[in-house]
Amino acid sequence: MKITELLAHAAERGEPVFSFEFFPPKTDAGVESLFESIRALRPLAPSFVSVTWGAGGNVGGRSQEILARIARESELTAMAHLTCAGVSVDELRATLSSFRAANIKNVLLLRGDPPRGVREFTPHAHGLAHASDLIQLAREGDGAPLCIGGACYPEGHIESKDPLDDLRHLKAKVDAGAQFLITQLFFDNRCYFDFVGRARAAGITVPILPGIMPITNVDQVERFTALCGASVPPKLAAAMRVRRSDPEAALQLGVAWATLQCADLLRRGAPGIHFYTLNRSPSSRAILAALRAMEPWRG
Numbered sequence: 001m002k003i004t005e006l007l008a009h010a011a012e013r014g015e016p017v018f019s020f021e022f023f024p025p026k027t028d029a030g031v032e033s034l035f036e037s038i039r040a041l042r043p044l045a046p047s048f049v050s051v052t053w054g055a056g057g058n059v060g061g062r063s064q065e066i067l068a069r070i071a072r073e074s075e076l077t078a079m080a081h082l083t084c085a086g087v088s089v090d091e092l093r094a095t096l097s098s099f100r101a102a103n104i105k106n107v108l109l110l111r112g113d114p115p116r117g118v119r120e121f122t123p124h125a126h127g128l129a130h131a132s133d134l135i136q137l138a139r140e141g142d143g144a145p146l147c148i149g150g151a152c153y154p155e156g157h158i159e160s161k162d163p164l165d166d167l168r169h170l171k172a173k174v175d176a177g178a179q180f181l182i183t184q185l186f187f188d189n190r191c192y193f194d195f196v197g198r199a200r201a202a203g204i205t206v207p208i209l210p211g212i213m214p215i216t217n218v219d220q221v222e223r224f225t226a227l228c229g230a231s232v233p234p235k236l237a238a239a240m241r242v243r244r245s246d247p248e249a250a251l252q253l254g255v256a257w258a259t260l261q262c263a264d265l266l267r268r269g270a271p272g273i274h275f276y277t278l279n280r281s282p283s284s285r286a287i288l289a290a291l292r293a294m295e296p297w298r299g
């Protein structure tokens with residue numbers, strides 16, 4: 001099913017969508033443990049799962065293999081991520097065609113990041129510079145239309161010097177054909193609601209799914225937030241600091257903070273939650289189980 005249809009049906013019923021993001025593991029053992037996580041999700045009926053594409057400037061890795069196996073072994077709706085990083089337009093066209101051939105209907109189209117240690121994104125000599133270019137590419141030709149999502153940044157993209165520019169570029173991305181948006185992770189819901197307000201005022205009307213990452217490891221969260229520019233509220237930062245050397249306590253804090261955050265988002269009208277699982281689904285499963293029991297979206 002297309003994610004736009006999932007979002008529309010959920011909105012008609014007054015219910016949220018829940019999605020889970022995974023990255024392609026490098027080893028066979030990692031792939032097996034990923035599929036255990038995916039199997040464990042089934043009882044919670046996720047709306048869709050997504051598989052990232054490369055990272056830190058790498059090309060796809062095992063994304064397509066993972067997507068094919070999800071299609072073979074489950075009835076889950078899957079979304080493929082795809083970035084412009086390191087590849088030519090011809091290679092992007094070929095990957096989009098292979099998605100269509102594999103009956104993948106949903107794609108999250110992204111620019112990608114520069115390689116680790118490099119500050120600026122440089123497109124491939126015959127490649128694309130912006131996500132909006134890739135969205136345009138995916139819409140040309142007469143292949144089956146894909147359901148297209150894009151990324152957005154409640155606290156601004158890390159390279160962006162001017163939030164208004166960032167919003168103008170986001171509007172261009174939606175005008176190019178992004179039918180829904182998923183946010184970068186954030187820990188303070190004010191960032192999301194303020195951003196949605198600004199996006200609506202700028203004429204962006206597509207659903208904006210909040211991306212939530214339950215803290216599982218304090219050092220890792222600090223690394224991620226430094227890379228993507230997401231802020232950590234001082235009270236959460238202090239609670240993290242005192243649990244730095246107690247992984248179990250950090251995990252519990254992560255589940256508790258994200259559960260409260262998600263409940264507030266859904267009570268105040270967010271269309272669903274996209275969980276950044278980092279391939280470890282127990283925290284996201286615990287949060288979703290509590291949300292399903294509590295149904296904060298019913299007010």
Ligand SMILES: Cc1cc2nc3c(=O)[nH]c(=O)nc-3n(C[C@H](O)[C@H](O)[C@H](O)COP(=O)(O)OP(=O)(O)OC[C@H]3O[C@@H](n4cnc5c(N)ncnc54)[C@H](O)[C@@H]3O)c2cc1C
Pocket residue numbers: 051052053054055056057081082083108109110111112113129130131132150151152157158159160165166167169170173182183184185211
């Ligand atoms: C939900 C989500 C999923 C992600 N999945 C992946 C993944 O699978 N693999 C991966 O490698 N990375 C992934 N990323 C990270 C993403 O690749 C980076 O955040 C990247 O730096 C920007 O990608 P983008 O698609 O938002 O780029 P763009 O929309 O192209 O924006 C990037 C920057 O360029 C600016 N810009 C946009 N258009 C123009 C223009 N026409 N002129 C001038 N400036 C412009 C924007 O303001 C912004 O500062 C994901 C991010 C999110 C939020």
